[in-house]
Amino acid sequence: MALREVIGQERAVDMLLGALRKGRLASSYLFCGESGIGKKMTAVNFARAINCPATDHRHGIQDDEPSIFPADIFPSPESASPNADAGISGLDACDSCESCIKFVSGTHPDFLMVSPEERQIRIEEIRMVEESLSFKPFEGRMKVVVVDDAEMMNPAAANAFLKTLEEPPAASVIILVSSRPELLPATIRSRCSRILFSPLPSEACRRVLEGKVPDQALDIITRLSMGRPGLALSADLIAERDWFFELLGGMLRAEKDAWSSRDDMERWLDLLLIFLRDMTVFRVTGSGKGLINGDLADEVKRLAQSLEVKGIIYIYRELSFLKGMLMFNLNKSVTWNYTASLLRKEMAV
Ligand SMILES: [Zn+2]
Structure with a gap:
């Protein structure tokens, strides 16, 4: 090239x-x-x-x-x-x-x-x-x-x-x-x-991914990669999102730490931030347009309705701060329990 x-x-x-x-x-x-x-x-x-x-x-x-x-x-x-x-x-x-x-x-x-x-x-x-x-x-x-x-x-x-x-x-x-x-x-x-270097505009990101991911998944993978096509080429973003939801379910049911590594923890928190971002968009606009997880609008809607916008923003802020602390070797299970309590408290689930 x-x-x-x-x-x-x-x-x-x-x-x-x-x-x-x-x-x-x-x-x-x-x-x-x-x-x-x-x-x-x-x-x-x-x-x-x-x-x-x-x-x-x-x-x-x-x-x-x-x-x-x-x-x-x-x-x-x-x-x-x-x-x-x-x-x-x-x-x-x-x-x-x-x-x-x-x-x-x-x-x-x-x-x-x-x-x-x-x-x-x-x-x-x-x-x-x-x-x-x-x-x-x-x-x-x-x-x-x-x-x-x-x-x-x-x-x-x-x-x-x-x-x-x-x-x-x-x-x-x-x-x-x-x-x-x-x-x-x-x-x-x-x-x-x-x-x-900047994240790619959506159209450019799509061009990079075209032919490299299944055609029928191109739209959703382009959205999930958020201008970072390298992520989609190094991992199956749809499978990763399924994994995210599975762990989120476990977390809300008060199950114990299910991250297998620190990398896992970091990536999972990234996905949670994206999901919180979608929930905010949904609460503010009342529509599924503009969601990164656009194919899961019903799921976003269900969770978004379980808490107030200010609650979502509060969780987002706390978790962004937490992410910034990851370089200090945060303990996985302490981070898991903290995130769980934050979500459960604000979401009333
Ligand atoms: Zn040459």
């Missing part, structure tokens, strides 16, 4: 192509925005565009503008792929050369992706990044490292990483990807060029 083919993130893509056009890349970027909206995919495709030999990033550089690319990294016209005019004005990845294909298979030697394990990025991973960046590019123009869910670096890892950011190795680009950038140390954030 070329950068231009990333759907619904035109502003971010324009900024990245603009940097390539000028041949002036930042040494580190922070791609931020909610999860499931294409940050990591854009990072991979940016790395491809940087390294695709069919591109010519000198295009458009003014003589007095220094380029950050070393002078010898651009291939001579003979060595460029025959598809040299592919992409956007020779800036974007061609999608078909050996280099581009290696990015898809994850085998490009100048590319490293680091992700958290058990919700943590440890210093060992950052040492790996340092080591990888200590070598010159093997076959591409620049080394590119992507740190996914970068906010999950533990303090030791973040400290070590800061040193790398302070003295970026030549011919390298570091891309931090984060849906919670506020959790990163300010010293790291301030050293990165920030690229903001």
Whole structure:
């Protein structure tokens, strides 16, 4: 995929192509925005565009503008792929050369992706990044490292990483990807060029999902993904919603904690917030239009009628606050019991 083919993130893509056009890349970027909206995919495709030999990033550089690319990294016209005019004005990845294909298979030697394990990025991973960046590019123009869910670096890892950011190795680009950038140390954030990603408009989200989810479920899955198609591609949102209702029933019947992990707890609370949002919409408008769970309007109506708008808003506020506290390792069963008592008290069930 070329950068231009990333759907619904035109502003971010324009900024990245603009940097390539000028041949002036930042040494580190922070791609931020909610999860499931294409940050990591854009990072991979940016790395491809940087390294695709069919591109010519000198295009458009003014003589007095220094380029950050070393002078010898651009291939001579003979060595460029025959598809040299592919992409956007020779800036974007061609999608078909050996280099581009290696990015898809994850085998490009100048590319490293680091992700958290058990919700943590440890210093060992950052040492790996340092080591990888200590070598010159093997076959591409620049080394590119992507740190996914970068906010999950533990303090030791973040400290070590800061040193790398302070003295970026030549011919390298570091891309931090984060849906919670506020959790990163300010010293790291301030050293990165920030690229903001937004949830996709409904139509763009639908285009991403078309052909990838069953046709008959496309409408409802588009609504449930709320502009975050990556969520729908990584999980069955309809099955997830069934699971949500099953647990909600258990919670209202005062059954005990049924979340199997902290991730479960976090996702379930997200779904509850969406449902509370729908209940508010229903109470205010009196109609099923505009509901995210539009196919379950009767269910939303039944629950919405069991409490006042101010009660719904109160629960919403309390749970939003609780969600913000999740990073402090809240105990699952305490959180379950608290949520249950909050719902039961306000809903009079
Ligand atoms: Zn290529």
